[in-house]
Amino acid sequence: HATEWHGTKDIRINPNRPKPAVTDPQDVILKVTTTNICGSDLHLYLGYMPGMKSGDVLGHEFMGIVEEVGPDVKSVKKGDRVVACFDIGCGHCFYCNRELFSCCDRSNPSLGQEFLYGHRTAGLHGFGHLTGGWDGGQAEYARVPFADTNTIKVPQHLDDDQVVFLSDILCTAWHANELGGVGKDDVVAIWGAGPVGILAAHCAQVRGAKRVILIDNQAYRLKHAQAKLPGLEIINFAEKDTLKALNELVPNGPDVGIEAVGFHYTKTMSSKVQMAVGLATDPSDMLNEIITAVRKGGRIGVVGVYAGKCNGFNIGAFMEKGMSMAAGQTPCQKYWHKLLEMIEAGKLDPTIVITHRLPLDKVAEGYKIFNEKTDGCIKVVLKPGL
Ligand code: NAD
Numbered sequence: 001h002a003t004e005w006h007g008t009k010d011i012r013i014n015p016n017r018p019k020p021a022v023t024d025p026q027d028v029i030l031k032v033t034t035t036n037i038c039g040s041d042l043h044l045y046l047g048y049m050p051g052m053k054s055g056d057v058l059g060h061e062f063m064g065i066v067e068e069v070g071p072d073v074k075s076v077k078k079g080d081r082v083v084a085c086f087d088i089g090c091g092h093c094f095y096c097n098r099e100l101f102s103c104c105d106r107s108n109p110s111l112g113q114e115f116l117y118g119h120r121t122a123g124l125h126g127f128g129h130l131t132g133g134w135d136g137g138q139a140e141y142a143r144v145p146f147a148d149t150n151t152i153k154v155p156q157h158l159d160d161d162q163v164v165f166l167s168d169i170l171c172t173a174w175h176a177n178e179l180g181g182v183g184k185d186d187v188v189a190i191w192g193a194g195p196v197g198i199l200a201a202h203c204a205q206v207r208g209a210k211r212v213i214l215i216d217n218q219a220y221r222l223k224h225a226q227a228k229l230p231g232l233e234i235i236n237f238a239e240k241d242t243l244k245a246l247n248e249l250v251p252n253g254p255d256v257g258i259e260a261v262g263f264h265y266t267k268t269m270s271s272k273v274q275m276a277v278g279l280a281t282d283p284s285d286m287l288n289e290i291i292t293a294v295r296k297g298g299r300i301g302v303v304g305v306y307a308g309k310c311n312g313f314n315i316g317a318f319m320e321k322g323m324s325m326a327a328g329q330t331p332c333q334k335y336w337h338k339l340l341e342m343i344e345a346g347k348l349d350p351t352i353v354i355t356h357r358l359p360l361d362k363v364a365e366g367y368k369i370f371n372e373k374t375d376g377c378i379k380v381v382l383k384p385g386l
């Protein structure tokens, strides 16, 4: 069984999908035990990402048991329990050598991305044909290329739910804090109380932030986060304008702003962007709100996903306020050993975002409730064995 994309909001289980095979000496094949639905999958689900073809297998967050091993794989063997990461690094190029795995030069054989970005990014699992066309892991079996770089062994005493987010969102939450330089005594504001934003808040607290403020218009998500993370402050922009509310809480503005929303929530439309990349969005509003809110000399970390140009970007305010901003897909491999240690030590508990555990065959229902934010849904984990 595998989850196939067939078009906007058209997600189907194919019970007859052939099991993937080792086709490169550095591959492993995993029997998937847990796989998740991510906010990034929503970009595909909603039809905003170019490069998907009908029948592509979705899913970039997964873990499982190693079932087959290519002859050149050294670090894992049959029977090992491993987590795979969503970004594919070859392990040996200029970028991988600098731990910039999500910029890998060799893992994305697709042509066409230059048109969007002027360069090519790393291959990604389950993200279509601009990022390598690699099949994803919302399936019973998945192929992981360059397995020495893209899998991490996990200890038996930690269960799947504790470690599966090393595949993406825990590393991404940490990356957001790194990009924003979150340190002791910082006041941190986080836009987006999805799984990424909530875990970014968790990481910010663990890193010693003095105050952490989480912003969303979904009251149930904010409440859930507050119950799990004592001391967390919240802003519900359905009730009060974000900038006004932040100004009351932190008159000077937060030291750090983290963007954990992404372009598909942007309501405005730019015909220029549409013409350039076939996307109907101008995400500047989101970024400009953060630039306006964060204090002079402050830092902004952007992990929410963007594609295409940002025509209304407030470079004037950004420059005059002397800010810095960093962004990117997460190089999970850079952080996952350290984060695994922190999970083992009880310092990080990524399971706080899980609200739904569903059998793999209910994946379409999972996408629906996650997208519509119904049934109290925050994070769906899928179990092929359930
Ligand atoms: P999600 O869609 O569940 O969460 C986004 C949240 O933002 C939602 O709760 C939504 O209500 C909220 N939101 C919408 N408009 C807002 C606004 N104006 N202000 C504040 N909040 C607003 O998704 P998620 O799984 O938490 O992922 C969040 C983003 O991170 C997505 O864009 C996803 O693609 C991205 N992501 C990036 C990486 C990376 O490597 N950089 C990895 C994983 C996910």
Ligand code: ZN
Pocket (backbone or CB within 6 Å): 038, 039, 040, 041, 060, 061, 086, 168, 169
């Ligand atoms: Zn993800």
